[in-house]
Amino acid sequence: MSLRSESGNNRLDDAARAGWLYYIAGNTQEEIATKLGVSRQSAQRLVSLAMSEGLVKVRLDHPIANCLELAERLKSAFALDFAEVVPSDETSTSTTIGVAQAASMEIEKWLRSSEPIIMAIGTGRTLKAAIDQLPKMDCPQHRIVSLTGNITPDGSAAFYNVIFNLADTVKARSYPMPLPVFATSREERDLLHQQPMIKTTLDLAAKANITFLGIGDLSNDAPLYQDGFITEPELKALQKSGGVGEIVGWSFDRDGRVFEGMTNDRVASAPIPSREKSLVVAIAKGVKKLPGISGAIHRRIINGLITDEVTAEALLAEK
Amino acid sequence: MSLRSESGNNRLDDAARAGWLYYIAGNTQEEIATKLGVSRQSAQRLVSLAMSEGLVKVRLDHPIANCLELAERLKSAFALDFAEVVPSDETSTSTTIGVAQAASMEIEKWLRSSEPIIMAIGTGRTLKAAIDQLPKMDCPQHRIVSLTGNITPDGSAAFYNVIFNLADTVKARSYPMPLPVFATSREERDLLHQQPMIKTTLDLAAKANITFLGIGDLSNDAPLYQDGFITEPELKALQKSGGVGEIVGWSFDRDGRVFEGMTNDRVASAPIPSREKSLVVAIAKGVKKLPGISGAIHRRIINGLITDEVTAEALLAEK
DNA sequence: TCACCGATTGAATATTTGCTCATACATGCT
DNA sequence: AGCATGTATGAGCAAATATTCAATCGGTGA
Numbered sequence: 001m002s003l004r005s006e007s008g009n010n011r012l013d014d015a016a017r018a019g020w021l022y023y024i025a026g027n028t029q030e031e032i033a034t035k036l037g038v039s040r041q042s043a044q045r046l047v048s049l050a051m052s053e054g055l056v057k058v059r060l061d062h063p064i065a066n067c068l069e070l071a072e073r074l075k076s077a078f079a080l081d082f083a084e085v086v087p088s089d090e091t092s093t094s095t096t097i098g099v100a101q102a103a104s105m106e107i108e109k110w111l112r113s114s115e116p117i118i119m120a121i122g123t124g125r126t127l128k129a130a131i132d133q134l135p136k137m138d139c140p141q142h143r144i145v146s147l148t149g150n151i152t153p154d155g156s157a158a159f160y161n162v163i164f165n166l167a168d169t170v171k172a173r174s175y176p177m178p179l180p181v182f183a184t185s186r187e188e189r190d191l192l193h194q195q196p197m198i199k200t201t202l203d204l205a206a207k208a209n210i211t212f213l214g215i216g217d218l219s220n221d222a223p224l225y226q227d228g229f230i231t232e233p234e235l236k237a238l239q240k241s242g243g244v245g246e247i248v249g250w251s252f253d254r255d256g257r258v259f260e261g262m263t264n265d266r267v268a269s270a271p272i273p274s275r276e277k278s279l280v281v282a283i284a285k286g287v288k289k290l291p292g293i294s295g296a297i298h299r300r301i302i303n304g305l306i307t308d309e310v311t312a313e314a315l316l317a318e319k
Numbered sequence: 320m321s322l323r324s325e326s327g328n329n330r331l332d333d334a335a336r337a338g339w340l341y342y343i344a345g346n347t348q349e350e351i352a353t354k355l356g357v358s359r360q361s362a363q364r365l366v367s368l369a370m371s372e373g374l375v376k377v378r379l380d381h382p383i384a385n386c387l388e389l390a391e392r393l394k395s396a397f398a399l400d401f402a403e404v405v406p407s408d409e410t411s412t413s414t415t416i417g418v419a420q421a422a423s424m425e426i427e428k429w430l431r432s433s434e435p436i437i438m439a440i441g442t443g444r445t446l447k448a449a450i451d452q453l454p455k456m457d458c459p460q461h462r463i464v465s466l467t468g469n470i471t472p473d474g475s476a477a478f479y480n481v482i483f484n485l486a487d488t489v490k491a492r493s494y495p496m497p498l499p500v501f502a503t504s505r506e507e508r509d510l511l512h513q514q515p516m517i518k519t520t521l522d523l524a525a526k527a528n529i530t531f532l533g534i535g536d537l538s539n540d541a542p543l544y545q546d547g548f549i550t551e552p553e554l555k556a557l558q559k560s561g562g563v564g565e566i567v568g569w570s571f572d573r574d575g576r577v578f579e580g581m582t583n584d585r586v587a588s589a590p591i592p593s594r595e596k597s598l599v600v601a602i603a604k605g606v607k608k609l610p611g612i613s614g615a616i617h618r619r620i621i622n623g624l625i626t627d628e629v630t631a632e633a634l635l636a637e638k
Numbered sequence: 639t640c641a642c643c644g645a646t647t648g649a650a651t652a653t654t655t656g657c658t659c660a661t662a663c664a665t666g667c668t
Numbered sequence: 669a670g671c672a673t674g675t676a677t678g679a680g681c682a683a684a685t686a687t688t689c690a691a692t693c694g695g696t697g698a
Contacts, residue, residue, distance in 0.1 A: 010384075012381060013381075013384050013385070016381035016383050016406075017406050019381075020383075020406045020417070021406070021408055023377040024416065024417055024420055028653085028655090031410070035408075035409070038677095040655090040678090041656095041677070041678060042676085042678085044655065044656065044657095045677095048656080050379070050381075055379055055380055055381040056377060056379055056380070057377070057378050057380055058342040058376070058377050059375070060335060060338055060339050060343060060369075060374060060375055060376075061375075061376055061455055062331070062335035062338075062374045063335075064332050064335040064336055064339065065335060065339055068336065068340070068343075072344070105356075108356075347683085347684065348684070348685065349684075349685095358648060359684095359685090360647075360649085360686095360687095361647075363687095364646090364647095366685090367685095
């Protein structure tokens with residue numbers, strides 16, 4: 001027993017020594033082997049033992065470290081396929097700062113692929129801010145498809161429909177949807193969706209490899225209402241039914257259940273692409289959007305999220 | 320300027336990310352390259368940058384039996400109140416490697432105290448290396464006081480005066496000494512020490528609970544001489560009188576007797592805090608410093624020591 | 639505008655590390 | 669003794685990492 005523990009101690013001692021020489025003094029395993037008088041392989045085993053026994057502790061001293069940890073926790077807590085958390089700037093109330101840059105980088109990364117991809121794009125101020133960050137690129141191999149119509153109730157092009165900016169900046173083929181964002185009725189919506197040109201676009205959207213979209217809140221100053229897409233009574237009705245957020249117009253409740261009826265009958269947007277076969281990333285942060293984000297990730301309306309530290313912590317806390 | 324710092328920040332951010340993914344999440348550099356959207360080589364560079372910039376900190380959490388035993392023997396042989404021995408890397412000539420990490424952990428331990436403490440800080444390359452290892456902390460309850468002036472002969476801030484770095488990293492109140500390290504004469508020194516502000520700092524230093532400092536040698540490339548604090552004739556005079564080391568400028572001989580006269584007349588540093596009522600820990604290793612360390616512990620100029628195996632063995636052997 | 643400088647990049651290459659497997663060796667059991 | 673079992677070892681190889689070098693990029697000043 002004593003001998004056993006003795007030898008165990010010696011082994012850990014050696015491991016500690018090897019780990020010290022490796023991680024702190026920066027020796028190679030070969031040098032360590034020489035110094036400790038063992039073979040290179042044994043030295044390697046000692047070093048790896050020091051690590052697996054937890055003798056060696058690595059710490060990262062940078063604000064980013066916390067973000068990465070939060071991202072990992074989000075991914076595992078909500079079964080997300082992608083998560084990115086950026087540092088919060090508590091003093092700023094902007095809903096775009098930070099996440100826009102992060103989203104832009106992510107979008108750019110996808111576009112840099114030489115493999116042709118189909119990218120679907122939703123709407124929103126945050127998304128627009130992200131697109132604005134993109135550098136000029138030349139991506140004729142990709143196709144970019146809008147999930148939403150681009151005609152506002154007053155007939156003008158929707159300001160926060162960002163596909164034109166995006167396609168222009170990165171010179172990719174673009175597939176906007178020449179539709180109102182909301183039809184006047186379910187029947188009209190279905191009719192519009194039957195049109196060959198629209199149908200092609202919808203089919204393309206369904207095949208998207210990657211989707212970026214925003215999440216809108218349904219508070220009294222909900223973007224859908226502010227931009228005149230839905231009326232005040234309609235907003236009230238959504239709120240009354242427990243609506244907490246919307247994605248490209250589709251409203252849902254705190255459990256992420258997308259409503260049947262109400263304004264959802266009139267939404268002319270494409271269905272959100274498959275979360276099983278592709279990545280659907282929402283870009284959203286902030287207290288106001290929290291219930292919406294929470295709902296969306298609980299039911300996998302999205303399977304990717306770009307948010308900030310404060311929001312990430314709130315999401316994890318309420319789980 | 321703003322753009323420059325921006326890009327620098329992003330680079331460090333990326334480095335932190337890469338370092339996190341590599342050291343904490345255990346990704347290979349190739350995986351990191353994919354995730355960050357850069358080439359494998361760039362990922363490698365980022366990882367190595369994270370390390371060289373000190374974003375990644377490694378520490379070893381295992382008392383190696385031989386080191387523990389040496390520490391105990393040091394404590395009993397020299398009536399030290401504190402001793403810590405780290406493994407030696409015989410091939411490395413660095414005077415900071417290993418002891419710096421150990422010192423950093425010890426400093427951190429003191430700073431973690433919720434009880435407010437006064438920590439006095441000396442100078443030296445080893446101490447600087449230790450401070451660089453400290454994580455960001457938030458210690459408004461503590462006060463950190465410098466034992467030495469922070470003005471070099473050429474008027475610039477002394478590089479190895481580490482109190483600014485330290486106070487900044489751990490966010491404690493700091494009390495530097497706006498003085499030259501050496502005055503031009505005994506009279507000037509005494510006059511400077513009369514100034515109210517300096518006096519306050521000196522009083523605070525005398526009340527320190529814990530002191531960390533380095534030991535300098537008095538060989539031909541003594542740090543005091545190299546950094547231009549004393550002249551070559553002065554160094555020769557110290558050597559001739561049997562000087563073997565100095566602590567915050569105070570030179571002493573192999574028996575630890577602090578000289579009267581010579582450059583000691585001009586030292587503007589605070590007296591070393593009481594070894595009866597507080598802990599004064601020196602961080603020092605290496606053959607060159609051996610006589611100095613030996614002198615310092617023989618007369619209890621210090622009552623704590625952080626050193627390495629080889630130095631510890633040499634100290635015990637010569638006793 | 640253009641030559642120049644320093645920084646950054648990716649390809650090629652060298653070095654280092656991690657893994658697998660066959661063997662050796664010790665220990666305990668029949 | 670003979671055998672089985674579990675563990676440590678080192679050779680060989682595949683993977684990963686570090687370094688070198690030439691090319692390129694971006695900014696600067698003549």
